[in-house]
Amino acid sequence: MSFASAPLGRRERNKQEKLDRIIAAAAALFAEHGVDEVTTQQIADAADIGTGTLFLYAKTKGELLLLVQNTHYAHALDRGIAAAETEPDVLDAITAVVAQVVACNRVQVDNGRTYLREMVFGDPTEPRHRAALTIVNRTEAAIATLLQRDPRIPVADTATLAHVVSAVMFLELSVTANIGATPDALTARIREHVRALLPR
Known part of the structure; x- marks a missing residue:
């Protein structure tokens, strides 16, 4: 059968x-x-x-953008997770994930910023928004898994730290002051924030 x-x-x-x-x-x-x-x-x-x-x-242009960008973000996250597997250092591994998400967001800066705004302020019960939030959750779960490599970080704290890393990344991508920043510059800024969060 x-x-x-x-x-x-x-x-x-x-x-x-x-x-x-x-x-x-x-x-x-x-x-x-x-x-x-x-x-x-x-x-x-x-x-x-x-x-x-x-x-x-899709009832709005915002939903159409989510429909388009969700696919791009999911693929970017997959690439980042794969790249992180080849990085033994925790900070380098997290940076590998961040770099792919940042590069995806900056393909078209205004679209990337609008996508984040729709994700944050949209209706979480709408399927496209729910899918976007699922990608955020996957991103945080991937980062939490990478943080668990560091024995100095209590496993119970990794999800909270991953949420902070995600929040920092999305803030850096959203703020008007960073409109002209290159993907490499943004990734470097986020990396420095992550470095400050890690045990020394």
């Missing part, structure tokens, strides 16, 4: 194809113009659907 999942029906395939077109259209337009300069009508036109159909998938 085979337990392989049944292929998607026509209706499900059509829904997935529309979603894929929406994500591709929104990603291209946001990358070229920035989220604030793009209208939902432009996204619908580029995806070859009506605006009513677009709103079935």
Whole structure:
């Protein structure tokens, strides 16, 4: 007996194809113009659907940005976790994770800052926001696991420390004063904050 999942029906395939077109259209337009300069009508036109159909998938531009960015962030986090595995030093390992998240956020600075704002202030019950918060939780869990490598840090404290590292990272990415900062400069700043948190 085979337990392989049944292929998607026509209706499900059509829904997935529309979603894929929406994500591709929104990603291209946001990358070229920035989220604030793009209208939902432009996204619908580029995806070859009506605006009513677009709103079935995402009710606001903020949700569309989350839809696009969540995928990018999840992949960036995966790359960071993989890179951290090759770093024996705890600070270097955490920096490897941070560097990938920072690089993802800074592909388009305004989009990255808007994404963080949507994540923080959006409705946590909305599926796109919930997915974004799940990525934050995964980030903190990965950092907590890396902190557990240091025997001087009580295991009970690693989740709290990871939350602080995450908060520092998102603050550095969000503040207006850092708009012109390069990914390397931001990563270095965050690294120094993390260094101050670690036992000496």
